[in-house]
Amino acid sequence: MADSAGAPVARAVLQQCLQARLQVEPAREDSEARYVQIDRGMVIYICFFKGATDEILPKMVSTLLNLRLCESPSGKMASVLELPGSVLVVPQATLGGKVKGRAMQYHGNVGKEDGLRLYDTFVALCEKEVNASAAASDANATAVTVKHGTYGNRQVLTLDTNGPYTHLMDF
Amino acid sequence: MADSAGAPVARAVLQQCLQARLQVEPAREDSEARYVQIDRGMVIYICFFKGATDEILPKMVSTLLNLRLCESPSGKMASVLELPGSVLVVPQATLGGKVKGRAMQYHGNVGKEDGLRLYDTFVALCEKEVNASAAASDANATAVTVKHGTYGNRQVLTLDTNGPYTHLMDF
Numbered sequence: 026m027a028d029s030a031g032a033p034v035a036r037a038v039l040q041q042c043l044q045a046r047l048q049v050e051p052a053r054e055d056s057e058a059r060y061v062q063i064d065r066g067m068v069i070y071i072c073f074f075k076g077a078t079d080e081i082l083p084k085m086v087s088t089l090l091n092l093r094l095c096e097s098p099s100g101k102m103a104s105v106l107e108l109p110g111s112v113l114v115v116p117q118a119t120l121g122g123k124v125k126g127r128a129m130q131y132h133g134n135v136g137k138e139d140g141l142r143l144y145d146t147f148v149a150l151c152e153k154e155v156n157a158s159a160a161a162s163d164a165n166a167t168a169v170t171v172k173h174g175t176y177g178n179r180q181v182l183t184l185d186t187n188g189p190y191t192h193l194m195d196f
Numbered sequence: 197m198a199d200s201a202g203a204p205v206a207r208a209v210l211q212q213c214l215q216a217r218l219q220v221e222p223a224r225e226d227s228e229a230r231y232v233q234i235d236r237g238m239v240i241y242i243c244f245f246k247g248a249t250d251e252i253l254p255k256m257v258s259t260l261l262n263l264r265l266c267e268s269p270s271g272k273m274a275s276v277l278e279l280p281g282s283v284l285v286v287p288q289a290t291l292g293g294k295v296k297g298r299a300m301q302y303h304g305n306v307g308k309e310d311g312l313r314l315y316d317t318f319v320a321l322c323e324k325e326v327n328a329s330a331a332a333s334d335a336n337a338t339a340v341t342v343k344h345g346t347y348g349n350r351q352v353l354t355l356d357t358n359g360p361y362t363h364l365m366d367f
Contacts, residue, residue: 038209038362070362093299102299119361128264128273129363184355190290191209191241192300193364 033195034077035085035143036120038070040189041095045113047174048181058181061172066110067095068184069151072120073135073143082143085196086150090158094192106158114148114173115180116140141176148173204366205248206256206314207291209241211360212266216284218345219352229352232343237281238266239355240322243291244306244314253314256367257321261329265363277329285319285344286351287311312347319344 045068050059069089093102095110105112118140122129135143152171159169174180216239221230240260264273266281276283289311293300306314323342330340345351 036364038364070360088295091298092295104298115360117360117362119363122363124259124263124365127262127275179359180357182355182357182360184353184357186351186353186355188350189241189286189288189353191288192290192293193207193209194295 032074032076034074034081035196036072036074037085037089037194037196038117038120039089039094039192039194040068040070040184040186042066042068042113042184042186042189044185046183047113047115047172049173049175049178051179051181061113061174063111063113063170063172064168065108066112066169067105068113068115068182070115070117070120071144071147072117073140074121074133075135077135077139077143079143079146081196082146082150086147086154088196089194090151090154094190096188096190106155109159109162109169111169112151112155112171114144114151114171115182116144116174116176117180137177144176203245203247205245205252206367207243207245208256208260208365208367209288209291210260210265210363210365211239211241211355211357213237213239213284213355213357213360215356217354218284218286218343219350220346222350222352232284232345234282234284234341234343235339236279237283237340238276239284239286239353241286241288241291242315242318243288244311245292245304246306248306248310248314250314250317252367253317253321257318257325259367260365261322261325265361267359267361277326280330280333280340282340283322283326283342285315285322285342286353287315287345287347288351308348315347
């Protein structure tokens with residue numbers, strides 16, 4: 026984790042949900058807004074900082090999906106893979122904000138092109154791990170899925186929780 | 197901020213909302229669950245660490261309420277006081293979690309008694325600032341309010357956003 030490795034290169038905020046819905050395409054003149062939705066699972070808000078490379082992604086994804094951050098039906102803590110639950114990935118550049126006077130600055134964030142590549146790979150790795158875990162598990166797991174927001178867009182989000190259990194994780 | 201002052205003693209995660217509803221009393225045999233709700237404004241998830249004292253609270257509250265973290269109707273960034281918007285304070289001990297193997301540990305969090313006192317004072321200071329700002333402002337501000345969760349309870353939360361603009365702030 027970042028504690029032992031100097032300045033972080035990525036930040037994730039995690040919230041449990043019963044249901045979460047995210048806009049992936051805003052309404053246009055000739056089309057309605059489009060949304061993705063998950064039921065029980067975890068929302069991962071993600072932001073990459075300058076210095077982030079693809080090499081950190083497998084460890085990040087493995088950590089986030091395997092940490093016991095969710096409350097299982099029995100009341101014990103379980104990972105989102107163990108639940109099994111779905112994952113909604115939300116790009117959230119504001120997580121890189123630093124206070125400057127009364128405003129926030131985001132100079133530490135990774136550039137747009139690198140950010141998009143890191144985000145896409147992060148989502149793909151999440152899909153791979155969730156699908157592999159679901160395939161190896163029982164029938165309960167067939168409904169789990171990974172959904173994600175559109176990088177660079179406004180993240181219009183609706184969240185229903187039984188307690189968000191908000192966690193922060195720097196990498 | 198914590199960057200210049202060593203280890204943080206408090207952490208806040210901030211999300212913008214169009215509406216947010218929080219359970220303040222769970223359902224019991226003889227009574228239904230009770231909820232509080234705000235409309236447009238900001239959700240403040242708050243966690244105090246060991247070493248936190250009442251002295252940090254006025255600066256914390258002033259910073260959180262006066263930073264331009266919200267998008268105003270014109271698209272410009274504005275503070276929650278400037279909007280004017282309401283505030284929902286959510287005690288969130290999970291924000292103090294540190295990874296230990298596959299589990300989270302919360303050994304860095306402040307004790308329960310100190311935590312409750314800090315939380316109560318934090319909420320009272322938020323109320324004071326929001327009310328003072330509303331009184332000094334125009335008629336639009338009369339609807340703004342501060343609501344808060346019950347310290348130590350499960351924080352059953354429903355959130356509706358136009359983009360959460362999730363920010364992290366350590367103190």
